[in-house]
């Protein structure tokens with residue numbers, strides 16, 4: 001089920017990351033680990049309580065040279081930037097590579113939902129998209145990961161054995177398979193070799 | 196056929212689908228967020244086991260009852276009372292003092308959905324002593340939600356959250372004094388409805404209908420593309436009296452609008468703007 005495809009030859013045009021329980025820690029490690037000057041735009045859905053403030057983007061922003069911000073509706077997706085879905089909004093990628101936010105019903109009990117980001121980003125970026133699924137306690141992201149691979153994107157899944165909570169990576173592996181399965185350190189190393 | 200090609204074909208089909216919906220029924224979704232529309236249309240296609248979007252287009256052209264389903268799919272009506280309590284707190288602090296200087300206040304809720312936002316604001320106005328000199332227009336293009344808004348009957352299981360929101364927003368009374376509770380629903384106190392007119396208005400195809408002092412349009416513009424957002428902002432600009440106030444949703448902003456310089460910022464975080472007096 002898990003295919004170990006060779007690493008993408010092309011630098012992807014965007015990276016989408018989905019995570020839930022345990023994700024703040026995992027994201028913290030990822031952003032600390034990114035090499036200085038990392039340029040590929042990153043879009044992140046971290047499941048988060050609807051009433052939480054904008055702590056997470058500020059926190060992550062301090063860890064890296066990437067400029068991390070809460071996503072604003074209709075922003076163009078730019079290099080050297082990372083965009084976090086705001087609490088209580090879905091984050092969608094338009095095919096003109098701008099961000100739209102919506103307040104649609106929850107998907108897989110979540111808003112923001114990883115599936116919504118992965119599906120729309122897959123349609124916008126096709127084979128030029130890299131997806132990363134990490135620790136989490138539900139199956140959100142699995143069907144988005146499936147579409148991502150169908151559209152030719154490259155999927156990295158955190159090794160469930162190494163994940164704080166394994167449900168989310170397991171669900172993704174089961175439905176979508178993966179191009180590369182590794183622990184957090186491996187994900188960081190993988191991201192840093194993209195050029 | 197490879198998936199990238201299918202994606203391209205679907206984009207063509209969607210443009211044709213929206214064109215059909217517009218030409219046959221006058222509903223204009225052509226400049227809505229493309230990613231949103233595509234998600235919703237593909238979702239419907241899969242649910243109803245259509246082979247492709249073209250097949251669905253055929254169905255809407257020949258089956259008007261199916262159009263109602265599509266309208267529900269495309270218009271998202273998710274709402275709540277005192278959504279974003281900090282916004283209502285900011286209105287109390289920064290907007291009410293301005294409105295208090297007016298002898299009569301006209302408010303427009305654009306895209307009011309099932310009315311929770313309208314009643315939240317009406318309660319706030321009552322507590323600030325402004326409701327009896329107010330005229331409130333609450334509009335949406337979806338008849339189904341307008342009917343619910345008019346009735347003002349809501350499921351009781353949400354009242355707990357709404358009460359919390361109300362208190363966080365700086366509510367001054369006991370929230371339960373604004374509704375009558377039944378077994379599984381609440382009905383909004385009818386005295387709050389006295390100055391409210393609920394009406395059908397489409398932000399894309401209809402024009403200015405009144406000069407107002409306050410426009411509240413939250414979580415509607417996010418569904419439009421930039422171009423349409425700009426057009427609707429212009430409609431708001433033309434509807435506002437000089438010094439009139441525009442309130443958008445927490446994650447919406449005027450930043451990308453070509454009309455930005457016609458407004459001053461009252462609260463950047465809560466997205467509250469004021470139309471300049473000049474011009």
Ligand SMILES: C[S@@+](CC[C@H](N)C(=O)[O-])C[C@H]1O[C@@H](n2cnc3c(N)ncnc32)[C@H](O)[C@@H]1O
Nearest residue numbers: 270271274306308335336337397398399413414
């Ligand atoms: C997500 S709801 C927002 C409800 C409320 N303002 C709030 O923030 O809680 C969006 C509303 O906008 C309405 N809407 C969408 N397009 C519209 C249009 N072209 N004209 C008028 N209303 C529209 C929908 O029917 C829906 O009720």
